[in-house]
Amino acid sequence: MGRLLKGGQVVNPVTGSIASLDVLLEGNMVAAMGADLAHTDHEVIEVTGQYVLPGLIDPHVHLREPGQTHKETIATGTMAAAAGGFTQICCMPNTAPVTDEEQTVRYIREEAQRCGYATVHPIAAITTGLRGTELTDFAALRRAGAVGFSDDGRGVQSAAVMRQALLTAKALAAPIVVHAEDETLSAGGCVHAGEAAQRLGLRGIPSSAETVMIARDIILAEETGAHVHMCHVSPEEAVAAIRAGQGRGVRVTAEVTPHHLLLTDAELETWGALAKVNPPLRAERDRQACIRGLLDGTLSMIATDHAPHTEQDKARGIADAPFGFVGLETSFPLLFTAFVASGVMPLAELVRLMSTEPARVFGLRGGQIRVGEWADITVIDPRQTRVVNPAEFRSKGRNTPFAGRVLAGWPTLTIHAGRTVFAS
Ligand SMILES: [Zn+2]
Structure with a gap:
């Protein structure tokens, strides 16, 4: 069963374009990309209003x-x-x-x-x-x-x-x-x-x-x-x-x-x-x-x-x-x-x-979302703002002079080799 990222704005940094596309992940790969992909037996991950990045x-x-x-x-x-x-x-x-x-x-x-x-x-x-x-x-x-x-x-x-x-x-x-x-x-x-x-x-x-x-x-x-x-x-x-x-x-x-x-x-x-x-x-x-x-x-x-x-x-x-x-x-x-x-x-x-x-x-793979390539994908939400709070870091380090800043564009989902490794 694949997983379908549905409704997101996919960013292509190579062409500089952003398009409404669904992205289908099978195993650790990107299996398909397209507008309104069918989702009969896929797990659907709703990302409407968010950006989908490599x-x-x-x-x-x-x-x-x-x-x-x-x-x-x-x-x-x-x-x-x-x-x-x-x-x-x-x-x-x-x-x-x-x-x-x-x-x-x-x-x-x-x-x-x-x-x-x-x-x-x-x-x-x-x-x-x-x-x-x-x-x-x-x-x-x-x-x-x-x-x-x-x-x-x-x-x-x-x-x-x-x-x-x-x-x-x-x-x-x-x-x-x-x-x-x-x-x-x-x-x-x-x-x-x-x-x-x-x-x-x-x-x-x-x-x-x-x-x-x-x-x-x-x-x-x-x-x-x-x-x-x-x-x-x-x-x-x-x-x-x-x-x-x-x-x-x-x-x-x-x-x-x-x-x-x-x-x-x-x-x-x-x-x-x-x-x-x-x-x-x-x-x-x-x-x-x-x-x-x-x-x-x-x-x-x-x-x-x-x-x-x-x-x-x-x-x-x-x-x-x-x-x-x-x-x-x-x-x-x-x-x-x-x-x-x-x-x-x-x-x-x-x-x-x-x-x-x-x-x-x-000389690394990645840098662009492409069919047939490794599924390394980051989803960010441009609307959600949050305060930088070092107490919430996964890192053991808390040393930042940016604590307390109110920022937008936080990652909401990170997929590495087809696996969800972070979700907020
Ligand atoms: Zn140095």
Whole structure:
């Protein structure tokens, strides 16, 4: 017996169109799409007035397992993904042990499969132990299922190591995923080097700490012909450097987070350590540059950079608390409310940024609902508004500076491989 999603508005981010279509699911596949499909012996799921999207895909998540399961586990992180409408996520290698060996890549994939909430694609470490010196075994990690390589959480300080990483990744057709941070410039900083840092008497991280490494890695990608993907871009100058690199034909793609699109360092005065993230929330002109970069295609996808921490971690004050926000359960409604409901971009474009483009860049299936393909589907309700309440999160992390916001566009149903993994 199939299941019929009846009466929804199906979003096609590839054509940019939205159409009234029923979607028939059989097993783990999409079996048929059409207006008013017959429903004699199917289970009917009524979704009139709601939007039916391809499952969202997040290229940048910290699942904390193995090693820091008090902050998050693969089970709780993928449950949070499902609640946020994500059916596939890429996870970062700054685990304990670091994801720098095949067995850890395999463990993460298998544990995610066992949990069944979302497909997890590990991004393996560039260097062993994230120490920045010795390359990991890229070929073996790729065979084990790594979709890219990154030392995320730290920048690769040596240009020579990065150049070798780019050459090795190119031979395997995998992207190098760059956390851009020159530690000689960021050292000791905890927030953006701007007005809020001055007022609060905090040590700043200048924009140049990020931009110089982005510029360096664009030059190295140009020289090697490798594909470099820039994580969580935040300063105006970095957006300009990426735009210029793309203009010269360099294989450089980039992601931006909801918090860098929606918040500035002014939040530190309200939220304290709950507004501490790396790269830091920056100035209004940086935020505006990120929005322009998103609208002109320089920054071609959204990444949550979901980074769960405990309440005690975040209670240590701005200088000492760890960096990061949770994001899986709030990102879609945040951007739907800020950009789609307000008319800045069409819904199909937001879905392209949050599904189709990450699928294309990381070589994943999905990104479009099609007959004969895997049934990864997210249904969202444009009319239902709800307050962000961290106490309700599936994630173990509650650390978000978006608590209390009233948002629209919440997921009501997430289907992963034909199975309902979230329903509100
Ligand atoms: Zn990072």
